[in-house]
Amino acid sequence: MSARTVATEHQRTPPRQGLARSPAPPDRLLPGIYHGRKALADGGGDRDGLVKSSIRVLEVFEYFRQTSRPARAIEISRALDLPHSSLDKILKTLIETGYLVFDWKTKQYAPSYRLVRISRQLEESFFGGETFSRLLHDIRDTTGETAYVCVQNNCWIECAMQLPGNYATPTRHGEGMSFELFDSAPGYALLATKTDREVVELAQQVGRSASPPDLPALFDVIRIVRRDGYAIREGASFDGAVSVCAALRPRNQNMSVAVGFTGHNPGNDAGRNAAFGALLKDIVARHA
Numbered sequence: 001m002s003a004r005t006v007a008t009e010h011q012r013t014p015p016r017q018g019l020a021r022s023p024a025p026p027d028r029l030l031p032g033i034y035h036g037r038k039a040l041a042d043g044g045g046d047r048d049g050l051v052k053s054s055i056r057v058l059e060v061f062e063y064f065r066q067t068s069r070p071a072r073a074i075e076i077s078r079a080l081d082l083p084h085s086s087l088d089k090i091l092k093t094l095i096e097t098g099y100l101v102f103d104w105k106t107k108q109y110a111p112s113y114r115l116v117r118i119s120r121q122l123e124e125s126f127f128g129g130e131t132f133s134r135l136l137h138d139i140r141d142t143t144g145e146t147a148y149v150c151v152q153n154n155c156w157i158e159c160a161m162q163l164p165g166n167y168a169t170p171t172r173h174g175e176g177m178s179f180e181l182f183d184s185a186p187g188y189a190l191l192a193t194k195t196d197r198e199v200v201e202l203a204q205q206v207g208r209s210a211s212p213p214d215l216p217a218l219f220d221v222i223r224i225v226r227r228d229g230y231a232i233r234e235g236a237s238f239d240g241a242v243s244v245c246a247a248l249r250p251r252n253q254n255m256s257v258a259v260g261f262t263g264h265n266p267g268n269d270a271g272r273n274a275a276f277g278a279l280l281k282d283i284v285a286r287h288a
Contacts (some may be wrong), residue, residue, distance in 0.1 A: 070108035083154045135287040136163050145261040150186035156207050178181045182213040185245035186258035188231035192222050193247045193256050230277040240266035246284050
């Protein structure tokens, strides 16, 4: 089965029933803030090195990203479940530092262009401008599946961006979520770009606080990924799911990122997985 056949088959397949996405309730807008590992406690100042006031500032930015419109303080307070007194201080600070603007007529807050400019400069400096955004849209539009970009953060993989597909496939690669470097398609794809010594050092680092990975089995997987140019992880999100991922390094950067999609292969057919991988490689090659 060719990659083109898989793409065409996707276009003909209707959305799977029972998996339609629904808007998140106000108190569930920001699951990614806590990186899917350790949520900040409701009380106290910080926990596990997380500073509560800093988390709240990020929540405000994420609120505007999710809603895409100006808002009054009461709306933000209700959505984020923050006390008015705490939110007022945060909003005042962000206005004084130029990251938010305030319309005294409507009493609404909105991100300033300074925040947009900083974000674009960071994207240009560290991720090659809009390369990944265009690539992710291409993956989603070609396959019809949920596409994602993941980055390595020490011994974890973090999903930096996700575009839900036409079929609303449930996936562990939710934007802002984290998962194990040594047990995921993005992790395998990124590990395959490293030297064997670097892989061993990462495994030893994991072993200091958790069970270390089985190195012989891990290197078997890495050799296959290096040979094929993509990583496959079956059943990562749900039975019948397959995550397909490839590593990509932005121009003039030392850091690689993982791009891919979550497909549907209920029989774990090897030929279909290979077609998925070939399709992803073709898409990535168009943006390399």
